[in-house]
Amino acid sequence: MSDISQVALLSLRAESPAVDAICRQLERQVDEEEAAQVVAFTEMFFSKATDELLHERSSDALARVALGAWRFLQSSHADQVDVDIFNPDVDNEGWYAPVTVV
Secondary structure, three states: OHHHHHHHHHHHHHHOOOHHHHEEEEEEHOOHHHHHHHHEEEEEEHOOHHHHHHOOOOOOHHHHHHHHHHHOOOHOOOOOOOOOOOOOOOOOOOOOOOOEOO
């Protein structure tokens, strides 16, 4: 990541208590070896999120959304198109939405 990108993400986290809370939640949820990459991904993942999105769900739920996206990308294959379709619920994904996610 470039120095400019890193500065922009640090600024985002400082300016957005919601993104900072999500990142702190993830630092507690994932292994120490993986935390830096997951947090960097999460900062980029939510960098264009609206304030409305960041405030309508808990930091725990948004952390689980980001972690689910991270895990999906980590298990994807470079030589194929990977697609996952699910109806998020608290028991399986740790968050709920009244929609189907593709």
